[in-house]
Amino acid sequence: MNDMMERIRATARSIGIVDIGVADADAWNTDAMVSKIILECERPSSLMQGARSVMVIGIPVQKTILATAPSPFYAEHYRQVNLMLDLAAQRMAMEIHGTGHAAIYVSRDGYQGISGLRKDPSSFFSHRHAAYLAGFGTFGLNNMLLTEKNGPRIRFTSVITTAELPSGKPMEKQLCTICMRCVDECPQGAVASSMYPKKITDKQKCVEYSAVLRSQGRSPCGRCIFVCTIGKDTNDPLPTDDAIANIRRFTK
Numbered sequence: 001m002n003d004m005m006e007r008i009r010a011t012a013r014s015i016g017i018v019d020i021g022v023a024d025a026d027a028w029n030t031d032a033m034v035s036k037i038i039l040e041c042e043r044p045s046s047l048m049q050g051a052r053s054v055m056v057i058g059i060p061v062q063k064t065i066l067a068t069a070p071s072p073f074y075a076e077h078y079r080q081v082n083l084m085l086d087l088a089a090q091r092m093a094m095e096i097h098g099t100g101h102a103a104i105y106v107s108r109d110g111y112q113g114i115s116g117l118r119k120d121p122s123s124f125f126s127h128r129h130a131a132y133l134a135g136f137g138t139f140g141l142n143n144m145l146l147t148e149k150n151g152p153r154i155r156f157t158s159v160i161t162t163a164e165l166p167s168g169k170p171m172e173k174q175l176c177t178i179c180m181r182c183v184d185e186c187p188q189g190a191v192a193s194s195m196y197p198k199k200i201t202d203k204q205k206c207v208e209y210s211a212v213l214r215s216q217g218r219s220p221c222g223r224c225i226f227v228c229t230i231g232k233d234t235n236d237p238l239p240t241d242d243a244i245a246n247i248r249r250f251t252k
Helices: 002-014 072-097 113-119 127-134 181-185 203-215 223-227 241-248
Strands: 019-024 053-060 103-106 137-139 145-147 154-161
Touching: 002 019, 002 072, 019 127, 053 072, 053 127, 072 103, 072 154, 113 203, 127 137, 127 145, 127 154, 145 154, 181 223
Parallel strands: none
Antiparallel strands: 019 053, 053 154, 103 154, 137 145
16 A cells, blocks of 8 residues: 555646545544544544545645735635645545545535535534644644644645555644733634633634635635744745735725
8 A cells, every 4th residue: 555655646747736644444444633523423434334534635725815804815816725635535546446446525614615615614524634644743722733843834635545655643742832922912812722522613713714714805804813923934935014004905
């Protein structure tokens, strides 16, 4: 299976994807935190009977663009990252299929827009928990997965397969420094001041604010992930204040 993984990584690199990890499908049943949080019907073995591995694909959010959020500039960047994730995951699933194993990709958002989130602010599969089990990082106060390279500024999608791929394990080092910047920056006061999963973000507050921003053509908010000090991208060059103000004035 190491040869298959190298083939998959080579294919991923050819389309610009470098952040790939694998979680053992059984980890959803054995990990102390995930097994308590994720419903049985939302685990890999339920979505695909006989699942052995979950490949997690990540694409970073560019902090230079994120600095303008909420804005139409970041809204379009976010949309394109999501599109790239879906295309990449589908391509990886096809690559695995070519080796004789079953594989399905799970779209980056497992819900039906704002209206769906108002009914139930969750999704049928959690990519951030898959990324956690694959060893990408640990959770922060804002409930986002923090990675050493990009902090929370990375989006994930997953491929579930019957192939038994070399898998990672959850990171033991806690990355969040509890600096409280995400708590202080949230315009809706939705981020809890205690570590996940003891306390969780008020999802309804996030959803309602996202609805307002969506009506203005500048969702999502992005402020809690922008101010996070974790990640090697924290010193990326940013736009000037005047440029940010100019970009933000373009709303519906």
